[in-house]
Amino acid sequence: MAIFSLNINGKKQEVDVDPSTPMLWVLRDHLNLVGTKYGCGIAACGACTIHLGDVAMRSCQLPVSQVGNQSITTIEGLSENGDHPVQKAWIEHDVAQCGYCQAGQIMNAAALLKSNPKPTDAEIESAMNGNICRCATYLRIRAAVRTAASS
């Protein structure tokens, strides 16, 4: 066990955990930030996507010991009131079915638009390809990303 000081959603947080603990479980079990979802544990589904700095990361494969001073943003910290353009577009297109993967999808889309504010359709499909939606809401995900990009 070791104490880590983390910068999460603009707040300093301390946790005392094994250094190998993935950020996914630090967030979910230790910091009560359960919006970040467990889907596969091997970075194959994208449900656990967070931002490390401005970059989308699979938190299930990110040991807490590797975070250091980098800032972390989770779905809970993406916006103050759920009004990030991507979140608004997700509501506008009523994307979700079961909803379980959508936090990861949104975090991935938000990171995409930060680095590429006007992606082409092909760039959207390619960037979102790592995020599985078992309900298969892919068409609405694409449409919502396009809407967010144009807002």
Place this chain on the structure above:
Amino acid sequence: MNTDKTISRRSFLKVSALAGGGMMLSFSWLAGCNPTADEVLTLPKEWFELNSYIKIGENGVITLMAPNPEFGSNVKTSLPMMLAEELDVDWKNVIVEQADFFPDRFQRQFTGGSQAMNSAWKPLRTAGATARQMLVNTAAQTWQVPAGEITTEGGFLYHKAGNKKAGYGEMASKAAGQLVPKDVPLKKLSDFKIIGSSKKNVDGHAIVTGKPLFTLDYKQEGMLIAMIAHPPAFGLKVASVDDAEARSMPGIKDVFVIKTLADDYERNGFDTTSFPELVAIVGNTTWEVMNAKKALKVSWEKAAETSVVVQGWGDKQTVKIPAGLESTDTHRTSMAEMAKKPGKVLRKDGDPEAAFKKAAKVIERTYTAPFLAHNAMEPVNCFAHVTADKAELVAPIQAPEFIQKTLAARLGMPKEKIKIRLARMGGGFGQRAYGHHLVEAAVISQKLNAPVKLVYSREDDMTYGIYRPTYTATYKAALDENNNLIAYQVKAGGIPEGPLGYSQNRFPAGAVDNYLAEEWSQNSNITIGAFRAPRSNFLGGAEQSFLDEVAETAGKDPIEFRLELLERAKNKPVGKENDYDADRYAGVLELVRDKSNWKQVNNGVHRGVSAYFCHNTYVAEVIDLSVKDNKPVVEKVFAAVDCGVVVNPDAAANMGEGGIIDGIGNALYGEMTFLDGVPQKNNFNTYRLIRNSEAPKAIEVHFVKSEKDPTGLGEPLFPPIFAALANALYKATGTRQYSQPFQAITKKPLG
């Protein structure tokens, strides 16, 4: 399900005012999801319950209960829309709350079989209309005017002649003491304001902001985390456990073997359990328990053949679970052998044998499909807190009623003492109808006398079983010299269940003079369960691929060929048991023909069509396929759907899009195989699911305008797409698809 079932009177017996100041009205049961300060200010101090489904606050705020477990089919939004419509309230002022499992108050709290809309249509509208009538009667007494002169709109009561107006909240306390009126009329469809207009997911904001909605998000003071280790192969069981290292690891509380069902327990149809003996590892946090599980050393041994008694929908059956370690190769061999033997005849019309003898052309084709894993995104999990006198569970569960009985038997307490909260499910697809995880969590909690959340790893979830069965079907058709279909037969089977049992009276039965349907099955120790459109998810694809080939052999357009058969089924049906409406079936084919402009195919586009009727909804689908870099690209899908009244149109389209893409994905990639009992895939790096770039470029879902009672959409768009894709692939490649997944074929050059 009986569509005419009237609302249970029982649910109206309890009509009482609730003192509600401290009443929970959070949008979730979790602390992280409390109402905002603004929301708290608008919350009523007093709540009055008009019936099980409707509570009205003294300030007019209205809470509607969503009775069914939500797994993504939108029942949490669409069912309360029915209540709101007849109650005559403004949808934007309504709060929707997920009901706990409470069979005395709510009917059919079951999500599955695409039956929610149909089952709820009359009861929920009646609940809304009856509550509205109680408010009207109260206003009539208060204002001393005839009830017939009172109108309602948007949560207000009016007596226009007397210039009187009151909010529902002002009348709610007195209305709650009213006698429940009987035989309250329902609105005319043409008067609907909410039903038929798109309403967004009531959990939409909570979903996009990451609020805790799912069981896996649930927490309680003192809660421990449990995982299970199950045998790595079907046909194995626990022999011994060396837990010395695991127990010594940080955060670990206990390791023990649990038995979830007694040997002589008489199971119900949803008590499927692959491994009744499991090793439980319990500790403080998920990561600690995951690590301890890796350090656990379990010896496994071969399980002997066993028998279990199952009381399912039909007769009580003794089901043999064979010993042995099964493999996909041996399954294929044995299925081919079984297919050669006569099956159990499910339906026979005319004299198929004689018709095949005199046929001008005979066409025979065999189709196969593998086991499939459900792969809901939220892995299996369950919270349980079992004490000496009661059990509380929070669970992703489609069928709480069945598992409550199982829990009662296993825990040794009356079912009234077992409370099940219905969390939003991160997918279900049929798998979450089987509540083994509730029993496992409850048994672990009972042993530890502590609140426990059981968490399956993805690998546990994918290798546990309860798969879609593997199937095969051989179809045979006879054409006369004028290319009329004179005989049709199907022999289908599967491991461990055949696909035909409920479908022998489906089209084209009734449209062919000589018809034969036979079925067989072979036992297995690999467990199976309902998977989105059970049985139809294979039959729809196989039958509709076969009919495409028969139409081609007959030299007919595939849509016209089907319409001719449906015309026959309508005008001169063969047999009396045919379970489809030929007009509605033809209606979706005609609609998809028109919407897709069927005869006008763009250059470089290859088209396939398919139509199927299951779960009370008629669907026809057309796929437009192109070929790029030797890979098929689904350019567009047109779907025509007859599901009666469309309650929530945009959500209905969303459901349709999901079913279509899921079907394309499973047709191209879905497969679970076995070697010596071991599932050969255990996570998403090996089990391929369709991804964003592989989904169609566009989907149009068109609904037949209808005033018939609504039917469901979770399943019916799924089965036919397999065939539409196969038929389009044939146009693109010249090769027919007989075996799912189609992936192997599409690796070859196309175009």
